[in-house]
Amino acid sequence: MTEFIIKRVLQAMIVLFVMTVLVFFGVNVIGNPVYIFASSECDQACLTKTIAELGLDRPLWEQYFVFLGNLLQGHLGNSFTHGIPALSLIFERLPATLELAFCALALALGIGLPLGVWAGLRPDTFISRCIMAFSMIAFSLPVFWIGLIMILTFSVQLGWMPAIGRGDTVEVFGADLSLLTPDGLHHLAMPAFTLSLIMMAIVIRLTRAGMREVIFADYIKFARANGIRERRILSTHVMKNLLIPIVTVLGMEFGGVIAFAVVVESIFSWPGVGKMLIDAIGVLDRPLIVAYLIFVVFMFVVLNLLVDILYSLLDPRVRLGGNQT
Amino acid sequence: MTAVLNVKDLYASFITPGLTVAALQGVSLSVAKGEILGLVGESGSGKTLTGFSINRLISPPGEVVGGQVMLHGEDVLTLSEEKMRKLRGRRIAMIFQDPMMTLNPVLRIETQMRDALRAHEKIGKAEARKRSIAALDEVGIPAPESRLRSYPHELSGGMRQRVAIAIALLHKPDVIIADEPTTALDVTIQGQILSLVQGLCRDRGTALIWITHDLAVVAGIADRLAVMYAGRVVEVGPVDDLLDAPAHPYTRGLIESVPARGQRGKRLNQIPGRMPSLADLPDGCSFAPRCEHATAACAALPDMEAFGPTRSVRCFHPLMERALWAMR
Numbered sequence: 082m083t084e085f086i087i088k089r090v091l092q093a094m095i096v097l098f099v100m101t102v103l104v105f106f107g108v109n110v111i112g113n114p115v116y117i118f119a120s121s122e123c124d125q126a127c128l129t130k131t132i133a134e135l136g137l138d139r140p141l142w143e144q145y146f147v148f149l150g151n152l153l154q155g156h157l158g159n160s161f162t163h164g165i166p167a168l169s170l171i172f173e174r175l176p177a178t179l180e181l182a183f184c185a186l187a188l189a190l191g192i193g194l195p196l197g198v199w200a201g202l203r204p205d206t207f208i209s210r211c212i213m214a215f216s217m218i219a220f221s222l223p224v225f226w227i228g229l230i231m232i233l234t235f236s237v238q239l240g241w242m243p244a245i246g247r248g249d250t251v252e253v254f255g256a257d258l259s260l261l262t263p264d265g266l267h268h269l270a271m272p273a274f275t276l277s278l279i280m281m282a283i284v285i286r287l288t289r290a291g292m293r294e295v296i297f298a299d300y301i302k303f304a305r306a307n308g309i310r311e312r313r314i315l316s317t318h319v320m321k322n323l324l325i326p327i328v329t330v331l332g333m334e335f336g337g338v339i340a341f342a343v344v345v346e347s348i349f350s351w352p353g354v355g356k357m358l359i360d361a362i363g364v365l366d367r368p369l370i371v372a373y374l375i376f377v378v379f380m381f382v383v384l385n386l387l388v389d390i391l392y393s394l395l396d397p398r399v400r401l402g403g404n405q406t
Numbered sequence: 407m408t409a410v411l412n413v414k415d416l417y418a419s420f421i422t423p424g425l426t427v428a429a430l431q432g433v434s435l436s437v438a439k440g441e442i443l444g445l446v447g448e449s450g451s452g453k454t455l456t457g458f459s460i461n462r463l464i465s466p467p468g469e470v471v472g473g474q475v476m477l478h479g480e481d482v483l484t485l486s487e488e489k490m491r492k493l494r495g496r497r498i499a500m501i502f503q504d505p506m507m508t509l510n511p512v513l514r515i516e517t518q519m520r521d522a523l524r525a526h527e528k529i530g531k532a533e534a535r536k537r538s539i540a541a542l543d544e545v546g547i548p549a550p551e552s553r554l555r556s557y558p559h560e561l562s563g564g565m566r567q568r569v570a571i572a573i574a575l576l577h578k579p580d581v582i583i584a585d586e587p588t589t590a591l592d593v594t595i596q597g598q599i600l601s602l603v604q605g606l607c608r609d610r611g612t613a614l615i616w617i618t619h620d621l622a623v624v625a626g627i628a629d630r631l632a633v634m635y636a637g638r639v640v641e642v643g644p645v646d647d648l649l650d651a652p653a654h655p656y657t658r659g660l661i662e663s664v665p666a667r668g669q670r671g672k673r674l675n676q677i678p679g680r681m682p683s684l685a686d687l688p689d690g691c692s693f694a695p696r697c698e699h700a701t702a703a704c705a706a707l708p709d710m711e712a713f714g715p716t717r718s719v720r721c722f723h724p725l726m727e728r729a730l731w732a733m734r
């Protein structure tokens with residue numbers, strides 16, 4: 082296990098390094114941010130001065146090493162627009178995104194698992210067909226479209242839900258949470274649901290498929306033949322087997338959900354990192370974009386590692402490192 | 407001897423729109439306290455289905471459609487689902503064929519045994535643990551305490567089957583239905599499991615239904631033998647009598663198709679033809695199309711008739727000479 086983790090951490094560092102190169106050069110070759118900062122009256126001397134201030138006059142590779150050196154010390158540079166460290170900007174916005182993503186995850190599991198179990202237990206009923214159709218639709222419709230339709234329906238037409246913003250928040254351990262105030266919850270509901278749809282569809286499909294397989298397994302028949310109560314069989318004997326693929330897939334998917342909450346955050350004006358990225362791209366705030374991308378890669382790598390470890394905990398047949406008999 | 411379990415005229419079908427497969431067509435058998443009944447027959451004859459019908463665990467579209475399953479004089483087919491659950495594992499236990507598949511791959515042995523115990527008794531963790539250790543010890547598992555923490559894949563096939571047997575025995579059931587429990591094991595382990603189960607059932611007076619298609623196994627373990635063909639029992643009687651002098655032509659066919667010592671080089675006798683499809687069985691004796699003794703009479707369905715004091719057979723033309731000779 083330890084050996085496995087060390088290996089994975091080394092791999093992760095290589096991935097991160099390659100990413101810093103790609104991200105840095107990729108972002109720095111596009112556009113010229115100086116024109117955004119410099120006022121229209123700025124003459125050539127003024128421009129040169131701004132360029133020097135931003136460190137843009139040095140060769141690209143030198144800029145990269147400065148960037149890498151800073152990165153190793155935990156500095157990802159100051160945001161051009163905000164003038165404060167990009168990383169602290171990300172961490173400032175992160176709680177909002179994490180809150181959104183975790184609520185979406187909870188919704189996906191809380192709604193998806195029961196629906197999937199139902200569809201697996203009674204596959205031929207009308208309700209099950211509806212559930213499967215729903216999962217199909219949720220998976221294939223574009224997220225921005227669903228978001229807009231929800232705003233049109235529930236905010237504009239019916240006026241039940243606030244269309245944008247985060248609502249009241251309370252501070253918990255230094256992070257603002259909407260989840261704990263009625264108004265915040267009201268604001269959170271639509272974006273979280275919209276963001277959860279794809280995960281929910283995946284959970285429904287995996288759960289149903291798993292159910293169809295597991296409930297016919299001999300060990301479930303044996304559990305029944307031993308008189309174990311149906312509730313216990315479902316909640317433990319079946320569920321533990323079901324969760325293995327679900328955790329794996331969701332773990333992979335979850336990084337994407339955080340990273341690409343961009344769309345949902347933009348539609349609902351949710352003040353998270355995704356919305357910040359869109360704003361940063363709009364003004365070509367390079368350090369902020371780079372910091373965001375590095376952060377996302379880092380998060381993916383960490384999540385994948387966690388999924389692997391969790392997977393081995395759930396499935397005792399998998400032994401990490403593979404050096405066990 | 408009074409029967410612990412008495413199955414009378416059991417019918418089971420697989421009912422789907424457009425097709426009904428009548429897989430069991432009046433199966434009757436009984437087993438007494440401490441008795442071991444061998445249930446043999448070729449693949450598809452309905453042995454497994456009989457076992458699952460007895461504790462009402464056939465999965466849809468299968469369904470018991472008639473008959474009685476009397477356990478100590480009470481028909482379990484009429485019980486409520488909850489009463490039936492309380493019976494399973496406590497009064498009627500099962501052991502399955504493939505020990506790889508019988509134990510849940512993601513739960514520790516301890517959890518699986520504790521769940522089986524708690525299905526019928528309100529006991530704490532420590533007590534469950536104590537009982538589990540004792541049960542594992544009884545089936546000859548070395549170092550049972552450390553085995554409790556194992557997952558099934560960490561045990562050998564034989565060990566896994568021992569664990570399954572320990573679970574089946576936890577509540578000292580009246581009847582155990584063992585469905586080919588040794589088929590998936592290699593021969594030496596087979597012998598161990600066989601004598602283990604035999605010994606445990608004898609000691610406790612547990613009735614045992616041993617389902618197999620291996621006549622050699624049955625000869626070694628069973629007291630009585632029931633032979634199934636196409637969803638019906640065609641012959642029942644003491645195992646030695648049946649093996650020495652089968653009365654039903656099908657029973658004889660089964661025995662003759664087993665390779666025997668001293669007959670090397672001799673061509674094995676095979677029963678010609680195949681078992682008919684259960685979806686459209688012939689009206690009369692279902693073995694008639696394959697039977698060299700069949701006559702016009704066999705177009706009707708023979709009843710199960712007494713054949714001597716301890717046997718019965720479902721045949722218009724039982725193999726008299728050898729059987730009578732054997733009964734002398």
Ligand SMILES: Nc1ncnc2c1ncn2[C@@H]1O[C@H](COP(=O)(O)OP(=O)(O)OP(=O)(O)O)[C@@H](O)[C@H]1O
Nearest residue numbers: 420427429448449450451452453454455456619684
């Ligand atoms: N889902 C099903 N639909 C239709 N028929 C079925 C179904 N499952 C089983 N059957 C029928 O029930 C019959 C009895 O099957 P069963 O498993 O009891 O046979 P068996 O005697 O245990 O055979 P084996 O020695 O191969 O285990 C089979 O002939 C099969 O055709």
Ligand SMILES: [Mg+2]
Nearest residue numbers: 453454455585
């Ligand atoms: Mg079978």
